[in-house]
Amino acid sequence: MKKNLVLGAVFAAAICVAQPAGAIDSTGGCGLGSMAWKGQSGIIPQVLAISTNHTFFNTVGVTLGTSGCDPNGRVTGGTGKMVLAVIENNMEQFAMDASAGRGETIETIAGILNVDSEKLGAAAQQNFAYLFTDENVEAVDLALKMMELAKA
Amino acid sequence: MVFEMKKVWLFFGVFLWSATAGATEGAYAPQWLKLLHYQKNGENYVSVVENEAFFLTENGRNNPQAEYNEAIRAFNEKGNLKKCDFPARFAVLKKEGKVIGDLAACKEYQKFLGDVQPKAVTLLFTDAYMNNPSSMFGHTLFRIDTKRKGTQLLAHGANFGADTGDEHGALYVLKGLWGGYFGHFGINPYYDVINLYNNIENRDIWEYGLNFTDEELELFTAHVWEMQNAKIRYYFASKNCSYVLLLMLDAVRPELNLAEKFSGYTVPLATLKAVHQVPGLVKTVNYRPSRQSKLKYRAQQMNAAQKKALKNIIKNDEFNVSLLNDEEKADVLETAYQYVQYKYVARDLELADYRKKSFKLLSARSKIANQHQYFSELKEGKNPAEAHEAKQAEVLFGVRNGGAFQEIGFKPVYSSLFDDSYGLLKGAEINMLDAKIRHYDRQNKYVLHRLDLLKVKSLSGRDMMFKPFSFEMNVAIERLFDGKIEEDHTALTGGVGGGNAYALTENLLFYVMSGVGAGYSGAIKHNGYIGANVKAGVYYNHDKWRLNAEASENLATNYVGRGEKYSVEAAYGLSRNVMLYADYELFKTKWHDDETVMFGIKVNF
Structure with a gap:
């Protein structure tokens, strides 16, 4: 028991404590950076997340059937909902993959939409300026545009 | 004689039969016992799961037979949907022919299966945080791989963690040690797992694909479902996440017997390591580097012009890549973007600034119309499952101030700067309960030379991108040298220090640190002292060679803590678990010096 006590005191800081419930504030929008602190609680990330512009999100989010940046659900729903979930939860990686025309998020979206990943990547890269109109672009907007590009 | 032999065989046969009777089926068969996580407690059984919702009968936690009987009754009862809460128990009983029917009516469970679409089970290990030796112990969780088209981003992680609420500090530690918290399983998409460990905490993820049959996969998935509502008392040091993961594996394949x-x-x-050592259980090993590991690897591959361009972007915000060709440019832009992500997560960047920079870099990258990736991806890591063993014993021979001695030592965990760092955090050490006993020939007596209750050190090189802090911490019972009378006093000592380390080459660090310390001993004036020190050192670690040379100046309120200390320690690995070790130490005091040289062997097991 004594051994456990000493060892435990040191492990305490490091071993498998449940991750804090998703501290992301869905009122903060789902743009670039909104998910970067997911899982970290505290006042600073929430304050910063709230400063995000989110007017566009609320209206289109209803169309695709999501309630917002959903950090803790299961992968579920139809293709539209899944594409949105992948983009909004992997926004930072998706942005890079789109600009480079390849990557894991592109492969994943191509899989969901059942289209060729290389073609979708090329389309995303060529249409990067269309996808990312400015730095405050929202996930819903991107999901809709990616589905549009996949059809083309 | 023949008759007697027969009798023996008969007896042996009956013995075998009675030992195995019911061993494959029934309430006391390993399968049922392990699925409900019963453990033997004297003559009785008790499940490690404590909440009533996990059992069908009132005293189910202590009564495997009652649970077994009630499960058969309830699962066979028409319209009774209890089986939906316990699909793994249903599967086991069905295989035993005790229940009929199926789980088609279980809407939520079917929805779960539809979302998860299980294909295989992977054991995940997330290794050390950069700069945090205690995280060398890592974290383990499961992934239920998915059949979905696309990638395993759409798979799900199954994580067992403690529900600690908002408590911090001493209460949190004490409650954790004495089982004051409960733990439970949570399911998250794998991309959440990646984001948390790879991108937020900058920890590498190792994926160990398990060799499960279809039946085992089905049982595992079903068991994860029923374990979501199980509450298990959580002990930081023993019944923690990794222990519960072993219980899960045992439940699916009882003969593994890993948890015991x-x-x-x-x-x-x-x-x-225990899982890794089961023959045939791990069939694939995949490495998923953290963002930091990827960044370091990319920076290593850059040519001088690229390095300069990258530095200009991340240091001076100067965006000049015109001298580079397209390939070089693409690599610099992608790397700079990832670095911006890193800085943002580290809270070194404001959101607006971060978005502006990210947008600018990616817009430029998108204009280079080539999907090919020029830099090779970091694919190979050093498998932590193959790191050295945790326990260590040593035998050393030495001379101290002209007198010969022999030293034997033992520590239960974990790794020092001189152990083989393969699969572990290089430049980091964490040692606990490290005891060394000496026999001095001249006095012919045995003494406890030193007991390190805790010794932690982290040397982490700073470079253009990363600025880690190096530190050390130590609590020990040791023999303090008294230079005036040339004798030792037993003392309790402790100290902390911090500073910076610089990577001179990939394998050589130079460090400077300062620290404070204190000692308590009944044998010295005022029973103790407080002190401060500054030190500088070099640490080399490459392949079989590990070397540390250090010099320090020590100030203290008592003369026993005062003086200059010099040390050179070197180790040569004969194998991952065996090394030759040599140490030279000199403590220069105002009176007599204390000089030790020793040599020997250390073995991990």
Whole structure:
């Protein structure tokens, strides 16, 4: 028991404590950076997340059937909902993959939409300026545009 | 004689039969016992799961037979949907022919299966945080791989963690040690797992694909479902996440018997090794580097012009890549973007600034119309499952101030700067309960030379991108040298220090640190002292060679803590678990000096 006590005191800081419930504030929008602190609680990330512009999100989010940046659900729903979930939860990686025309998020979206990943990547890269109109672009907007590009 | 032999065989046969009777089926068969996580407690059974919702009968936690009987009754009862809460128990009973029917009516469970679409089970190990030796023990969780088209981003992680609420500090530690918290399983998409460990905490993820049959996969998935509502008392040092993961594996394949090997303290790295050592259980190993690992690897591959361009972007915000060709440019832009992500997560960047920079870099990258990736991806890591063993024993021979001695030592965990760092955090050490006993020939007596209760050190090189802090911490019972009378006093000592380390080459660090310390001993004036020190050192670690040379100046309120200390320690690995070790130490005091040289062997097991 004594051994456990000493060892435990040191492990305490490091071993498998449940991750804090998703501290992301869905009122903060789902743009670039909104998910970067997911899982970290505290006042600073929430304050910063709230400063995000989110007017566009609320209206289109209803169309695709999501309630917002959903950090803790299961992968579920139809293709539209899944594409949105992948983009909004992997926004930072998706942005890079789109600009480079390849990557894991592109492969994943191509899989969901059942289209060729290389073609979708090329389309995303060529249409990067269309996808990312400015730095405050929202996930819903991107999901809709990616589905549009996949059809083309 | 023949008759007698027959009798013996008959007896043996009956013995075998009675030992195995019911061993494959029934309430006391390993399958049922392990699925409900019963453990033997004297003559009785008790489940490690404590909440009533996990059982069908009132005293189910202590009564495997009652649970077994009630499960058969309830699962066979028409319209009774209890089976939907316990699909793994249903599967086991069905295989035994005790229940009929199926789980088609279980809407939520079917929805779960539809979302998860299980294909295989992977054991995940997330290794050390940069700059945090205690995280060398890592973290383990499961992934239920998915059949979905696309990638395993759409798979799900199954994580067992403690529900600690908002408590911090001493209460949190004490409650954790004495089982004041409960733990439970949570399911998250794998991309959440990646984001948390790879991108937020900058920890590498190792994926160990398990060789499960279809039947085992089905049982595992079903068991994860029923374990979501199970509450298990959580002990930081023993019944923690990694222990519960072993219980899960045992439930699916009872003959593994993995959990019973870990009745004392349990650390994730040790359980990973235990799983890794089961023949045929791990069929694939995949490495998923953290963002930081990827960044370091990319920077290593850059040519001088690229490095300069990258530095200009991340240091001076000067965006000049015109001298580079397209390939070089693409690599610099992608790397700079990832670095911006890193800085943002580290809270070194404001959101607006971060978005502006990210947008600018990616817009430029998108204009280079080539999907090919020029830099090779970091694919190979050093498998932590193959790191050295945790326990260490040593035998050393030495001379101290002209007198010969022999030293034997033992520590239960974990790794020092001189151990083989393969699969572990290089430049980091964490040692606990490290005891060294000496026999001095001249006095012919045995003494406890030193007991390090805790010794932690982290040397982490700073470079253009990363600025880690190096530190050390130590609590020990040791023999303090008294230069005036040339004798030792037993003392309790402790100290902390911090500073910076610089990577001179990939394998050589130079460091400077300052620190404070204190000592308590009944044998010295005022029973103790407080002190301060500054030190500088070099640490080399490459392949078989590990070397540390250090010099320090020590100030203290008592003369026993005052003086200059010099040390050179070197180790040469004969194998991952065996090394030759040599040490030279000199303590220059105002009176007599204390000089030790020793040589010997250390073995991990």
